[in-house]
Amino acid sequence: KAGVTQTPRYLIKTRGQQVTLSCSPISGHRSVSWYQQTPGQGLQFLFEYFSETQRNKGNFPGRFSGRQFSNSRSEMNVSTLELGDSALYLCASSLFQAGVGNIQYFGAGTRLSVL
């Protein structure tokens, strides 16, 4: 069974640009969450999508947005990039089943560098 796939793996952008990252969840998983990891702030939750609806959102500015498609694939977008947006962006998918658990499985991440 294929794991969570994130593309691209590496990305270099300049300040002011925008970027779109993609995540394909594990087959059958309908929940996709996004996280940002930086050396200073660690791993922080961005948002979660389930059945094309944002179900939860972390404390990030509106420049960070996402969406989920009917096949559960998800994209996140960052507009007007800032140097501080340089980070490892991680996607996780889960098969939520009440009473069983909600294990999130992570992809390898997209390393974004903003110059």
Next chain:
Amino acid sequence: DAKTTQPPSMDCAEGRAANLPCNHSTISGNEYVYWYRQIHSQGPQYIIHGLKNNETNEMASLIITEDRKSSTLILPHATLRDTAVYYCIVRDNQAGTALIFGKGTTLSVSS
């Protein structure tokens, strides 16, 4: 903020058991204890989770105290490949609940 407290670092000799502690004194009745690990620059890897009973799988064992205020992750025979940052997370299983990561414990396994 993370609801758990972990030592920042631990060392373990290869082949020995690694016991990683975690304090979660404010855990509520419907919150589970999850353990993940992250090997340098990779995505976090799920290890194990539990509610109140001890749990074991092919990777590790999870021991939760009776009052549920602390737990220990046990890697029975640590190898060099177990060198990673280990995160202990408490979280309920309701839909939409995010994983809140703390700083974790950096486990260094040496030969």
